[in-house]
Amino acid sequence: DVRERTLVAIKPDGVQRRLVGQIIQRFEQRGFKLVGLKMLQASQDVLSEHYCNLRTKPFYNSLVRYMTSGPLVVMVWEGHNVVQTSRTMVGHTNPAQAQAGTVRGDFSIHVSRNVIHASDSVEGAQKEIQLWFQAKDLLDWNCWDQISTGE
Numbered sequence: 001d002v003r004e005r006t007l008v009a010i011k012p013d014g015v016q017r018r019l020v021g022q023i024i025q026r027f028e029q030r031g032f033k034l035v036g037l038k039m040l041q042a043s044q045d046v047l048s049e050h051y052c053n054l055r056t057k058p059f060y061n062s063l064v065r066y067m068t069s070g071p072l073v074v075m076v077w078e079g080h081n082v083v084q085t086s087r088t089m090v091g092h093t094n095p096a097q098a099q100a101g102t103v104r105g106d107f108s109i110h111v112s113r114n115v116i117h118a119s120d121s122v123e124g125a126q127k128e129i130q131l132w133f134q135a136k137d138l139l140d141w142n143c144w145d146q147i148s149t150g151e
């Protein structure tokens with residue numbers, strides 16, 4: 001499905017470390033289409049929903065503290081198999097196990113500062129996109145190479 005979408009978020013450490021441009025470049029270069037983008041300071045409410053399956057984990061409170069410590073850049077990317085391919089591009093949750101060439105493998109060393117989030121399933125992506133974006137803020141645009149100029 002070429003309309004498949006996923007949610008990618010650059011975490012506060014990624015913003016602080018000026019990695020926003022390089023991360024966006026990787027997704028553009030791979031061939032995915034950016035359909036939503038915003039910078040925001042996340043609320044505890046949205047994060048507790050976003051990480052609802054981790055509420056019982058010992059690291060949950062420090063995870064929320066980290067994720068609310070500064071601005072995030074939250075994006076929706078679209079394209080064939082984007083959910084799975086994004087996970088591959090992001091790399092293993094623990095940067096120590098993330099391959100070189102992945103975002104985490106290239107830019108991070110510790111699981112609690114792993115730079116980036118990407119949805120882990122198509123259903124999860126749909127939930128996360130609804131949580132972080134209003135439908136009107138997702139743009140369904142066409143590439144210029146598919147449009148005739150009429151000239």
Ligand code: DAT
Pocket residue numbers: 054059063092093111112114116117118120
């Ligand atoms: P992912 O972000 O790869 O989808 P996840 O959904 O299991 O991984 O966990 C969400 C985030 O929680 C993860 O990016 C970093 C943090 N986290 C996960 N496991 C952790 C651990 N053992 N110690 C500290 N933070 C952890």
Ligand code: MG
Pocket residue numbers: 118120
């Ligand atoms: Mg996850």
